[in-house]
Amino acid sequence: MMLLADKWKDYELIDTGNGEKLERWGEYVLRRPDPQAIWPLPEDLGAWKNPHGHYHRSSKGGGYWEFKKNMEESWTINYKEMKFLIKPTGFKHTGLFPEQSSNWDWMMDKISNAQRPVKVLNLFAYTGGATVACACAGAEEVCHVDASKGMVSWAKENIELSGLSDRKVRFIVDDVIKFVKREIRRGKKYDAIIMDPPSYGRGPKGETWKIEDELYPLVELCMQVLSDNPLFFLINSYTSGFSPYVAENILRLTMGRRYMGDIYSGEVGIPTARENVVLPCGIFARWEQK
Numbered sequence: 001m002m003l004l005a006d007k008w009k010d011y012e013l014i015d016t017g018n019g020e021k022l023e024r025w026g027e028y029v030l031r032r033p034d035p036q037a038i039w040p041l042p043e044d045l046g047a048w049k050n051p052h053g054h055y056h057r058s059s060k061g062g063g064y065w066e067f068k069k070n071m072e073e074s075w076t077i078n079y080k081e082m083k084f085l086i087k088p089t090g091f092k093h094t095g096l097f098p099e100q101s102s103n104w105d106w107m108m109d110k111i112s113n114a115q116r117p118v119k120v121l122n123l124f125a126y127t128g129g130a131t132v133a134c135a136c137a138g139a140e141e142v143c144h145v146d147a148s149k150g151m152v153s154w155a156k157e158n159i160e161l162s163g164l165s166d167r168k169v170r171f172i173v174d175d176v177i178k179f180v181k182r183e184i185r186r187g188k189k190y191d192a193i194i195m196d197p198p199s200y201g202r203g204p205k206g207e208t209w210k211i212e213d214e215l216y217p218l219v220e221l222c223m224q225v226l227s228d229n230p231l232f233f234l235i236n237s238y239t240s241g242f243s244p245y246v247a248e249n250i251l252r253l254t255m256g257r258r259y260m261g262d263i264y265s266g267e268v269g270i271p272t273a274r275e276n277v278v279l280p281c282g283i284f285a286r287w288e289q290k
Helices: 098-112 129-136 149-161 176-186 211-225 244-258
Strands: 002-004 011-017 020-025 028-033 053-057 063-067 075-079 082-086 119-123 141-146 169-173 192-195 200-202 208-210 232-237 261-271 278-289
Touching: 002 098, 002 278, 075 098, 082 129, 082 149, 098 129, 098 192, 098 232, 098 261, 098 278, 119 129, 119 176, 119 211, 129 141, 129 149, 129 192, 141 149, 141 176, 149 169, 176 211, 192 211, 208 211, 211 232, 211 244, 232 244, 244 261, 244 278
Parallel strands: 002 261, 028 053, 119 141, 119 192, 141 169, 192 232
Antiparallel strands: 011 020, 020 028, 053 063, 075 082, 200 208, 232 278, 261 278
16 A cells, blocks of 8 residues: 655656656655665756755765755745745755655544544654644644653644644653653553654663564553553654564554554655656554444
8 A cells, every 4th residue: 555645736746767856845846765666767857957945975984964945944835725944954854754744644534533532642753744633633632742842842843834833732752662651651641653663773861762662562561551442543754664564464463463443554656747757755644443
């Protein structure tokens, strides 16, 4: 299954090739690396030659931005009724993964049609795309957890930009495993869980995370903070290199043993304007209430 992020107006994947992608973010065009785009560039480079910003990889690791045209340091783009702050970072990212809009649409539909209060736990929550989506859909409470203080601050800005400051959103800067353990001790319960774990990471106090060692135990741990009537559980990953069935199997061995529901997995991708090419951008696995 491939879920396509094809409902954007303020974002467009113009073209891909030679390990790069050309994107329009609002009024600005950016050229960035993407290891999945192993096919060649078109013969007519056209817009590739003169983007507003071009991120160059360094042979020593990392890279840098070359800005070829005047542009704002940061700006906003819309997805439906939501707004997000965009700015080029030193790690090539812009603060938003547009392919996740296919997951946002799904979780918003689940929450808005639940006909009951829904409490959501968003782990490895980054700049809060899913947090904004759940709050926008009317979730009773969203708990946003990320180890990076800067990313959590960015998520707060996105909530404010989207006019959702009156919604109940808890912003937590912490190691996700430690936080979930504390929630278990407090007896806290959630109806939906979202997680977007990195392949490798460090917590605010130097805690290490390796997805192959920690993902299954974390999902098992999260079972203890689920309500008796959960709505959904989403695992998303864009860096692990795992098959989607790895994440699906984890949900089958945890959620599937305790709750009645549907479990399935696949990839998320963005269609380009060029010859019906779809750029794969990661995997997902979902459990949802029947």
